[in-house]
Amino acid sequence: MKITLAGLQAQHQALRKELLEAVAGVLDKGVFILGEQVASFEREVAEYCGTRRAVGVASGADALALSMRAIGIGPGNEVITAAFTFMASASTIAQTGATPVFADIEEETFNISPAQIEAKLTPRTKALIPVHLFGQMADMDAIMRIAEQHSLAVIEDAAQAMGAEWRGQRAGSIGTAGCLSFYPTKNLPACGDAGMVVTQDDAVADRVRLLRACADASITGGKRYHYDVLGYNSRLDELQAALLRVKLRHLESWHRRRNEIAALYRELLDGCDLQLSAEHGNGRHVYNQFTIRTPRRDHVQAYLAEREIGTTIYYPCPLHLQKAFAYLSYREGDYPVAERVSGEVLSLPIYAELKDEQVEVVAKAVREALAS
Ligand SMILES: *Cc1c(COP(=O)(O)O)cnc(C)c1O
Numbered sequence: 001m002k003i004t005l006a007g008l009q010a011q012h013q014a015l016r017k018e019l020l021e022a023v024a025g026v027l028d029k030g031v032f033i034l035g036e037q038v039a040s041f042e043r044e045v046a047e048y049c050g051t052r053r054a055v056g057v058a059s060g061a062d063a064l065a066l067s068m069r070a071i072g073i074g075p076g077n078e079v080i081t082a083a084f085t086f087m088a089s090a091s092t093i094a095q096t097g098a099t100p101v102f103a104d105i106e107e108e109t110f111n112i113s114p115a116q117i118e119a120k121l122t123p124r125t126k127a128l129i130p131v132h133l134f135g136q137m138a139d140m141d142a143i144m145r146i147a148e149q150h151s152l153a154v155i156e157d158a159a160q161a162m163g164a165e166w167r168g169q170r171a172g173s174i175g176t177a178g179c180l181s182f183y184p185t186k187n188l189p190a191c192g193d194a195g196m197v198v199t200q201d202d203a204v205a206d207r208v209r210l211l212r213a214c215a216d217a218s219i220t221g222g223k224r225y226h227y228d229v230l231g232y233n234s235r236l237d238e239l240q241a242a243l244l245r246v247k248l249r250h251l252e253s254w255h256r257r258r259n260e261i262a263a264l265y266r267e268l269l270d271g272c273d274l275q276l277s278a279e280h281g282n283g284r285h286v287y288n289q290f291t292i293r294t295p296r297r298d299h300v301q302a303y304l305a306e307r308e309i310g311t312t313i314y315y316p317c318p319l320h321l322q323k324a325f326a327y328l329s330y331r332e333g334d335y336p337v338a339e340r341v342s343g344e345v346l347s348l349p350i351y352a353e354l355k356d357e358q359v360e361v362v363a364k365a366v367r368e369a370l371a372s
Contacts, residue, residue, distance in 0.1 A: 001357075001358065001361055002309075003308065003349055003354075003361060004310045004349065005310030005312055006349070007354060008189060011352070014353070015246060015247070018246045022243055022246050023239060026238045026239050026242045031238055032237055032238050034235055034236070035238045037239075037241035038237075038238060038241040040245060041236075041241040041244055041245050041248070042054040044245060045180070045196055045198065048162075048163070048170070049162070049170045049172050049198045050169065051178070051198040051199055052205070053198065053199050053201075053202060053204075053205035054196050054198045054205075055198075055212065056195070056196050056212075057195045057196065057234045058233075058234040058235060058236065059181065059183070059195040059234070060157075060181020060182075060183060061088035061092055061181075062195055062234040063159075063179035063197045064088060064089070064092040064179045065092040065095055066234060067176075067179060067197050067199075067204065068092065068096045068155065069096060069211055070197075070207035070208045071176060071204060071207075073093075073096050073098050073126055073153075074097045074098060075097035076097075076098075077098040077125075077126035078098065078099045078100075078122060078124045078125045078126065079093040079101065079125070079127045079128070079129060080117050080121070080129070081103070081128075081129040081130075081131060082105055082129075082130070082133070082338075083103065083104055083319055084318050084338040084342060085315070086131075086159070086314075087322070087324075089131050090102070090319050091324070094325075098126070099124075100319075100325070101120050101125070102334075102335060102338075103120050104116040104335040104337045104338055105335075106337070108278040109136060109138075109278055109280055110133050110277055110341060110345075111130070111132070111139070112130050112131060112138050113337075114143055114146060121150060125150065125152060127155060128152055128153070128154050129154075129156075130156060130157065130175075131160075132156065132160060132161030132164055132171050133160060134287070134314070135161050135258075135288035135289065136161065136279065136285040136286075137165070137280070137282075137283065139280070140167075140174050141166075153175075154174070154175030154176050155176060155178070156175040156179065157179055158171035158172040158178045158180055159181035159186060159195075160181075160288040160289070161288065162186070162187055162251070163251060163252070163286050165284040167283055169283075176199065176201060176204060177197055177198070177201070177208075178197070179195065179197055179198075180198065182194035182196070182244055186288060187255065187288050188247055188251050189247070190240045190243060190244055192240055194237075194241075194244065195236070196236070210229075211232055212231070212232060212233075212235055213231065213233070213235060214227065214231045215228065215230060215231030216231075250352075254352040257352040257354075258287040259285070259286075259287060261350050261354055261359055262285070262290050262350065264360075265348065265350075265362075268360060268363035269363055269366060272370055274292050274293060274294040274370065275294070276293070277291055287350055289314060289350065290348045292345070292347075292348060293341065293344045293345050293346075294344055294346070295344055296369075297344050297345065299369060300346055300366060300370065301313070303365065303369035303372070304369065309362055311347060311349070312346075312347050313345060313346060313347070315342055316343075317342055318339055318342050320334055
């Protein structure tokens with residue numbers, strides 16, 4: 001039985017009629033950029049995330065870059081993020097002209113360690129970017145406490161965690177701003193690139209609205225084709241918004257199914273010689289990834305590949321050891337947990353369309369691999 005790492009064809013098959021109708025509606029209307037689909041989707045996402053505002057942009061990376069620009073991060077500032085995450089969490093910091101500073105992660109959850117954040121604070125620290133990795137939120141109590149004590153902004157990288165909760169509050173709704181991605185591997189997948197900034201702060205939302213469309217002065221009541229600041233072209237398009245609105249109606253049931261699959265994996269892999277990341281117990285995990293950890297990772301991955309079971313390694317190299325960040329002069333050994341974890345993690349198939357029988361096949365293959 002071939003089992004793919006992701007299941008978008010099956011999702012689209014199930015929603016085919018609604019999705020095609022949404023596309024037809026946009027084609028017939030003839031408005032393609034920042035129209036009523038985007039405006040409606042923004043209202044629906046704000047409501048879903050429990051924020052006052054949501055502003056659509058072209059990608060999750062742009063959501064990070066524009067929210068940093070919106071709160072004034074730039075040259076001379078330091079911004080702390082996790083050493084173990086997707087590149088965009090940190091490359092966007094560098095793109096503002098600020099310096100990315102890494103903090104090590106917690107062994108049990110793979111999320112950024114508040115104690116390690118504190119160890120990296122300097123007078124130049126301006127913001128924290130906790131990443132809610134694999135669908136589970138970082139320790140937002142401790143992170144907000146540090147931010148308040150040191151007057152720092154907090155930008156939640158919620159690209160993998162839309163709908164995840166920390167003590168009843170949804171990802172993106174606690175910090176100064178939250179950044180969502182609708183890249184096709186995320187829990188709410190677009191048919192292309194798309195992203196969103198969510199925030200309780202009207203000033204931040206208005207600033208992102210300005211920056212996403214070249215900062216045209218008409219956006220804030222001034223004259224069209226006049227510009228007071230430099231902006232970007234980073235707009236969410238109507239087709240993606242229309243498709244995402246259809247999918248948003250199913251997101252809660254997809255999250256529930258992902259949690260069922262995770263529980264089944266935990267049951268079937270119980271007693272195996274591997275570590276499963278822990279749930280923090282303070283709110284909902286949305287399982288964008290189900291990640292196992294074993295020093296025999298490469299062997300397990302090869303064994304599953306031979307049986308046509310797709311897996312992937314998020315992430316094989318921590319960010320402080322990437323060549324692109326060589327100018328920051330980090331060395332091997334600087335972030336021991338991130339380094340150990342990146343050598344041992346493996347993400348298994350998890351998506352709403354996955355059947356229990358398929359989960360059983362994957363779990364059995366993992367068990368066999370570990371026994372061989
Ligand atoms: C996917 C992702 C991003 C970037 O989102 P894009 O839409 O691909 O630009 C940023 N941070 C994390 C943690 C991600 O997983």
